[in-house]
Amino acid sequence: MVDTSPLKLAKELLAILDRDAGRLDRIDRFTRGKHDDPYMPPHADDEYKLLAERAVSNWMPLLIGTPAQALYVDGFRPGTSSEGLPEASFSKSPAWSHWQRSRMDARQAAVYRGALGFGHSFVLTEKTKKGVTSKGLSAKKTAALYEDPANDDEPYAALTITAWPKGETPGRARMFDSTYEYAVTFKSINDLDSVKVAGTKQRHGNTECPVTRFAAQVDLEGRTVGVVEPMIPLQNRINQTVFDALVAQTYTSHEVRYATGMAPPLLREWLDENGNVTTDPELAVDSRPKLGPDGNPMPAAIHHNARRFLFAEDPDVKFGSLPSGPISPLIDAVDMSIRHLAAISQTPPHHLLGQIANLSAEALLAAETALSRKIAEFRSLFGEAWERVFRLAAELEGETGAADDFTGEVQWRDMESRSLAQAADALGKLKEQLGIPARGLWKRVPGVTQTEYEDWEQMAEEDDSIGQLANALTRATPSADSVQTARELAAA
Known part of the structure; x- marks a missing residue:
């Protein structure tokens, strides 16, 4: 089980x-x-x-x-x-x-x-x-x-x-x-x-x-x-x-610019008279290339833009560029x-x-x-x-x-x-050509909500009741012509 x-x-x-x-x-x-x-x-x-x-x-x-x-x-x-x-x-x-x-x-x-x-x-x-x-x-x-x-x-x-x-x-x-x-x-x-x-x-x-x-x-x-x-x-x-x-x-x-036959400039550090590194230029008596973590000299950063001109002292240096991909x-x-x-x-x-x-x-x-x-x-x-x-x-x-x-x-x-004009034209054709009752098409009006739809129904029923009351009063109230005819018949 x-x-x-x-x-x-x-x-x-x-x-x-x-x-x-x-x-x-x-x-x-x-x-x-x-x-x-x-x-x-x-x-x-x-x-x-x-x-x-x-x-x-x-x-x-x-x-x-x-x-x-x-x-x-x-x-x-x-x-x-x-x-x-x-x-x-x-x-x-x-x-x-x-x-x-x-x-x-x-x-x-x-x-x-x-x-x-x-x-x-x-x-x-x-x-x-x-x-x-x-x-x-x-x-x-x-x-x-x-x-x-x-x-x-x-x-x-x-x-x-x-x-x-x-x-x-x-x-x-x-x-x-x-x-x-x-x-x-x-x-x-x-x-x-x-x-x-x-x-x-x-x-x-x-x-x-x-x-x-x-x-x-x-x-x-x-x-x-x-x-x-x-x-x-x-x-x-x-x-x-x-x-x-x-x-x-x-x-x-x-484009990538390049230069061949030219060594890049190296970063240098200052030495005092005891051979120690110093940052004070007044105490500096000598300099040496700055070494990186790997023990090799560190090249200086080259700042190049459209306003700078490239030149070299060595005639064997060649400049060029690689095209962009x-x-x-x-x-x-x-x-x-x-x-x-x-x-x-x-x-x-x-x-x-x-x-x-x-x-x-x-x-x-x-x-x-x-x-x-x-x-x-x-x-x-x-x-x-x-x-x-x-x-x-x-x-x-x-x-x-x-x-x-x-x-x-x-x-x-x-x-x-869809625009309201397009919808109204289509709904009108459905009513005229297919004979669909107008109330049956209310739901297809763009954007109509359930509350609006029921308000329309209530207003339509009120209009119908008012119209029926008016017709009943019209039938119950004699017209002036009918009153005149009745008087003529009575006089005869």
């Missing part, structure tokens, strides 16, 4: 965090610009190391931010009730109030960025003193267990670390199963013998684990992959090429590597290269097609996760109908760059 005790689950979840710690730390380093050092000679000096630091060109935040900035939930379309009727406006329901209470309009971006960076992130839905709220959880501190990690939406257990161990103070974590919440302490995530689960437990209020996974990509083995990890080899290649270009720029991008091939190599990065990550090249001049609208649309498909995939995956969050919040609020609503859909804001 499989051991599913709280202590066993806590150890298994902490072991997952320990197993993934190295991989997630590496992804985190690359996201923050702490990349692997480019190849350098074994005895590289400080100048080489400085060039290596300056060679880091961190493209990872752009790979995360480009799709994340196109993901913004600003509404929810509820499904139907058990009677087959549309549910009431979701923005007026307790579940949507939980969204506003959680300040998810601003905080949802961190959930997407975490999922796109590490491959997955989590959201915890719980009842607090302020009411039902949800908050994002980092993949570096949270783990979940699934019976089928590739297909299950709800985990049967999850753990999130709230405090790391510090000195003699043990770390703390919260663990959830389908019914209860447990307090967990540990000295280290790789010291499973130190794991302890408090004897007391409390109900969290849901009928399933309240932690929801947001996965950027899940394969049939249950593995999650973000946009950073596959790009690390390309990022290292770009850094190496930039480093080589900086080295070439520093050492070979300018080209760095254009290295610049082309950087450009090629960035194009490879754009192609593999499905990021439009002009987002990375900044080359947007002389591009037609059709060319820009074609360049954005791959990114649009990628964003559509993320919206599908994250949308299902948000729908579960809404169901969990509705259950905590006591809304049994909304808690079982599996037909609702998340409303994603249209982030495409």
